[in-house]
Amino acid sequence: MPVASDIEEPTPDADAAGEGLPINEVFYSLQGEGTLAGVPSVFVRTSGCNLRCWFCDSYHTSWEPTGAWRDVDSLVEEIRSHEQANHVVLTGGEPMIHEESVELLERLAAEGYHTTVETNGTIYRDAPIDLASISPKLASSTPTPERDPKGDGEWEEKHEQNRIDMDALSRMVDEYETQLKFVVTDESDLPEITDLVDRVREASATTVADDDVLLMPEGMTREQLDGTRSEVAELAMEYGYRYTPRLHVDLWNDAPGT
Ligand SMILES: C[S@@+](CC[C@H](N)C(=O)[O-])C[C@H]1O[C@@H](n2cnc3c(N)ncnc32)[C@H](O)[C@@H]1O
Numbered sequence: 187m188p189v190a191s192d193i194e195e196p197t198p199d200a201d202a203a204g205e206g207l208p209i210n211e212v213f214y215s216l217q218g219e220g221t222l223a224g225v226p227s228v229f230v231r232t233s234g235c236n237l238r239c240w241f242c243d244s245y246h247t248s249w250e251p252t253g254a255w256r257d258v259d260s261l262v263e264e265i266r267s268h269e270q271a272n273h274v275v276l277t278g279g280e281p282m283i284h285e286e287s288v289e290l291l292e293r294l295a296a297e298g299y300h301t302t303v304e305t306n307g308t309i310y311r312d313a314p315i316d317l318a319s320i321s322p323k324l325a326s327s328t329p330t331p332e333r334d335p336k337g338d339g340e341w342e343e344k345h346e347q348n349r350i351d352m353d354a355l356s357r358m359v360d361e362y363e364t365q366l367k368f369v370v371t372d373e374s375d376l377p378e379i380t381d382l383v384d385r386v387r388e389a390s391a392t393t394v395a396d397d398d399v400l401l402m403p404e405g406m407t408r409e410q411l412d413g414t415r416s417e418v419a420e421l422a423m424e425y426g427y428r429y430t431p432r433l434h435v436d437l438w439n440d441a442p443g444t
Pocket residue numbers: 235241242243244277278279280281304305306307319320321367369402403404405406
């Protein structure tokens with residue numbers, strides 16, 4: 187499984203890498219996805235990713251990583267300023283490419299916060315995580331030349347090679363309370379999902395219940411979700427998996443900081 191030394195991903199201003207974490211945004215919202223949908227939460231979005239999904243709704247953390255280096259103290263202080271929140275969601279980009287994510291999670295655990303980490307499941311780190319919200323990436327996420335939002339498919343091979351790491355994925359499932367949250371583009375994704383869930387079950391010592399498997403419609407705007415959510419809801423019923431809305435998109439569309 188990848189370890190920190192294998193990770194040579196660009197972060198914003200990689201040459202000027204500073205102390206702490208490259209942060210794209212910090213905001214207070216309702217958790218929009220998964221089993222905790224609706225829970226008031228502070229979101230900390232790191233910049234930089236080891237994958238490049240063509241549909242990434244956080245373009246400025248993956249395809250064009252931007253942000254500012256922030257030390258953990260200042261992040262904790264800003265999180266505390268949202269006095270109503272007991273939940274913190276660490277997301278990205280891919281938060282697990284950054285070693286300092288562990289320190290942030292340790293500080294938050296010490297202060298009694300519930301922490302969710304939104305991750306693509308390719309990098310395991312030992313950290314106090316209350317919910318590992320893993321979104322393994324399917325073949326339909328690969329940035330082929332026709333779907334590449336930026337170039338001409340330069341990331342296709344690397345994305346395809348790195349999108350599943352069964353050791354990292356099964357270790358995460360064994361060590362943390364997890365949900366497996368798949369972005370579904372259409373019904374052709376389902377055979378790959380059932381196969382992947384079977385492989386995770388074989389590789390891990392933990393029971394993965396069908397309702398820990400979540401189908402989430404692809405779409406970063408309400409209009410795009412209008413084209414996917416009904417079909418994905420029907421697929422969840424057909425396969426016995428859980429459906430998750432994208433509540434934040436339903437409520438606020440693609441407004442920044444939501
Ligand atoms: C931007 S990612 C950051 C965390 C991590 N890199 C990951 O992919 O899980 C946050 C969540 O948004 C999902 N996501 C990204 N773009 C999406 C889209 N166009 N439609 C639906 N979900 C999307 C990801 O699968 C993930 O569950």
